[in-house]
Amino acid sequence: MTTRLHRSLQALLLMLLGLFIGSRLWSGQITWYINTRFLPLTLLGTVGLLVLARALFVDREQPLDGLHDDAQVHTDGEGEWHGRPAGASPWGLLVFLLPLVIGLVVPHRPLGSEALANRGLSAIAPLRAGGSNQPLQLALAPSERTILDWIRAFNLAEDPSVEEGLPADVVGFAYHDPRLPAGQVLLGRFALTCCVADAMAIGLIVEGDDLGQMVDNAWYRVQGTIHLASLDGQPIPLIRAEQVEEVPMPEQPYLYN
Numbered sequence: 124m125t126t127r128l129h130r131s132l133q134a135l136l137l138m139l140l141g142l143f144i145g146s147r148l149w150s151g152q153i154t155w156y157i158n159t160r161f162l163p164l165t166l167l168g169t170v171g172l173l174v175l176a177r178a179l180f181v182d183r184e185q186p187l188d189g190l191h192d193d194a195q196v197h198t199d200g201e202g203e204w205h206g207r208p209a210g211a212s213p214w215g216l217l218v219f220l221l222p223l224v225i226g227l228v229v230p231h232r233p234l235g236s237e238a239l240a241n242r243g244l245s246a247i248a249p250l251r252a253g254g255s256n257q258p259l260q261l262a263l264a265p266s267e268r269t270i271l272d273w274i275r276a277f278n279l280a281e282d283p284s285v286e287e288g289l290p291a292d293v294v295g296f297a298y299h300d301p302r303l304p305a306g307q308v309l310l311g312r313f314a315l316t317c318c319v320a321d322a323m324a325i326g327l328i329v330e331g332d333d334l335g336q337m338v339d340n341a342w343y344r345v346q347g348t349i350h351l352a353s354l355d356g357q358p359i360p361l362i363r364a365e366q367v368e369e370v371p372m373p374e375q376p377y378l379y380n
Contacts, residue, residue, distance in 0.1 A: 134179035136219035141172030143226055151374065155233040157318045158379055233376040234313045234322055235296055235340045265289040265349070270312045271378040273349065273360045274325050283358045289349045291362050294370060295326065297337040302354065308334050310345055310362070316380045325378075328352050331364035344368045 147153040148166060157165065263272055265286075270293050277283045295310035303309065311326035313319075329337075329345050337343060345364050352361035 130179050130182065132216055133219065134176045136216060136223065137172050137176035137179065140219055140223050141169050141176060143223060144169045144172070154375055154377070155319070158315050159375075160379075161317075233372075234319060234324075237340070266292045269293060269378055270295050270310065270325055270327055271314050271380075273327055277351075277358050277360055284351050286349050286360070287351060290346075291349045291360075292344070292346045293327070293362070294342065294344045294373060296340055296342050296372075296376075297329075298326070298339055299337075303328065306330060306332070306334065307361075308337050310343065312376070312378050314378045314380055322377070327360040327362060328354070329362050329364050329367070331367065334364070334367065336369075337367065342370050342372050344370045 144153070144165065147156075148162070148169065153162070153165060268276065268291065273286075273291065273293070276286055280286060293310065295312045298309040298311050300309045308329045309326045310329050311324055313322045314325050315322050329347075330350075331347075344367075345362055346366040347362040347364040350361045350363055352359050
């Protein structure tokens with residue numbers, strides 16, 4: 124492989140990788156994989172990839188850096204460099220190609236009930252955000268709390284029963300947990316600190332007379348009153364549903380620590 128071709132392929136792959144990440148930023152789907160606070164860094168990295176791709180393309184006729192006497196290189200009659208330095212291999216292009224192929228082939232979708240079944244549900248939500256040494260204080264009205272807020276409220280309260288009877292209005296995806304009796308369904312969300320690798324499945328129990336219409340992985344808005352329940356020995360909020368409404372998946376399906 125000539126130096127020019129090697130550099131051109133590197134530039135092409137870097138450009139395609141930068142455009143791929145940029146397209147996910149533009150569509151907002153990048154937030155299905157990382158916390159929103161990392162968006163500026165991701166944008167900076169995308170610009171860096173495109174700048175590096177242009178630099179490689181402009182300099183593609185120059186010999187590769189680190190060329191040594193034992194390199195597999197020669198010049199033709201017009202002085203053009205051919206070959207590549209010893210140890211450099213076209214296989215190195217896989218470093219750029221592999222993430223691009225995975226990104227294009229693997230369906231892009233947020234975590235849902237299937238991942239919850241594999242990872243399990245936590246009834247103990249993170250109580251701190253952004254590395255802070257101070258526990259979060261809940262100032263939200265009960266009807267404005269998310270599933271994460273309710274889990275935190277139960278964790279922070281010395282006596283979780285003080286939350287009994289408060290109004291709740293939450294959105295999450297349904298999951299029929301085999302540990303629950305008939306008439307109860309988990310309403311779940313995933314909480315992210317950094318990215319999907321550290322995503323924690325959290326949820327609360329929905330109880331009602333007619334929950335048969337709730338389908339796993341479909342999204343619902345549930346309104347009702349909060350009561351104290353337990354799951355695997357941990358206190359967990361339970362909503363006695365007064366109204367259950369199927370809704371589209373939120374634009375941002377994750378909750379952030």
